[in-house]
Amino acid sequence: MHLLVTQSFGRESEYRRALLTIMSFWAWYSGPASQVKTVLFTDAPDFFRQYLTDVEVDYVLLTPEKIKVMRGQIDFLHRMKIALIEEAFQRHPGADMLYVDSDTFFTADALPWMQDFRPGRSFMHLLEYTYEECRKLPLPMGVTFHAFLHLIEQQSFQTTRGTEQYTARQESWNAGVMGLPAEIVAMIPDVYQLTDQFYPPTQNHASEQYAFSLVLQTRTELHPCDQYVYHYWYRVKKQVTDLVLADTITAEFKQQTWADKLAAVRRLTQQLPAIYDTHPLMLQDNAVQAFNENRFKEGYQHAWIALRKSPFTPSFLKDVLYHAKRHITQA
Template structure:
């Protein structure tokens, strides 16, 4: 099984998240699993040595992967096609950076070996979801067909923070890409297009199962997790921990004590943004050469 990450761009927090997730993967993987990082900055993963494999991409590749409609998250589909082409007999367990393993992954590995596909968790039927984006998507797509898949009241949206694809069903990536591009061509609002395309494409080959009992996804509390991870990595660097020591330190973390989702006050956020606009630091002082 290949445990795959995709990290690119200049936001250092994305790389820190991926590092932490990889440490948790190293804690639970078995000897036959391979960790693969597709990235435009392989040097930021040098500390892992031969414990992981990096696949280098660049801005030209990323721009090409965005496709005719220049859709940013189309890159995720193309990256998984790249890995599946390189290792056609090994299932893929893709993870967003803002994830962590907290249980053994044997059931995922065995399930994919037997043809089962996974995504992190079912968020609900698109027709019943309540966010502004999801309501708009349902209005735009209800009853339409995209690359042979019809959208109806039973079409479900799954969270794409984890994507598990059996090596028996890699052709579902072609279907996912076709659905994604057809939705972009139709002008569907874009924020969740790639996620919904994966949900439909993978489910067509194998009724999806969740994996949130094995992998945590803190997309709903990134601010707190980013601070925790940043402090964790600083300590590891300053104490010059070996990789084995870092993994042991990860093993000691009680993940049940850190929320993966919190309800942020929209009023507080708006007030903070309002105040920040009017009260900015002034008269910066610099040293002279």
């Protein structure tokens, strides 16, 4: 048995994202439905029941009180991920887990991934960087990353193994998608302990990711799984996704058969990566990023394409004029 675990709370745009996450799994999955249990932590189970009509879902209600407990004494939002993974394992003993953040969607059949689970093997979305690379991040943007690097270079940490030391050569893997065999439940106390030691002195919002990364790479054989799932964690991609889903997950969509809904979702997962690349919001962001780094020629190219697609965007026009003036001043 495998669990498909995700979380969604707060507002309707978040709920639509989680629908895409869950339904995209089922849109691609070719294995027996009886071998997968969807576990959804949410404050709005009735919203999801309207759409997830033909799949068994274990709804776990997120109340304000429960969320507060999950965030812990350090009051850290992403500590909730550890807590809900732990609870899902406890609710379904012996099951392996596919954990996915709600800003993800499946782009391939997960059955081969599930068949690749072995004792002593785990999965995270992809390797992002070694901690040494944090040293090169400019300030003030990189202040919390510098703080984390300093922390692991200067301190040791307490886990169930006793005192552990980590180095800048170790790796941060993206924790938005994880494949966790049932045996990982025994390692969750260490993920808690490290997160609680990482976050307060650094205020780094990847603290739970660092904890999962270090525990899994030192206790298991860690593999990527990005060939199965797309993680649109970037702010502008989330904005684009929300616009697309508002037009897709409608009252009419709700009335479709389960098979038709899955077919529509599968088509959408094939289209979204290209939509991100060509959407005016992304083109505008690419232009501003280029301008900010003084890559003016590239900025003008992105700006021209963006304005052709969406000419009536006063705030973006203001940005372009500001950077054009800055360019002229520097010339």
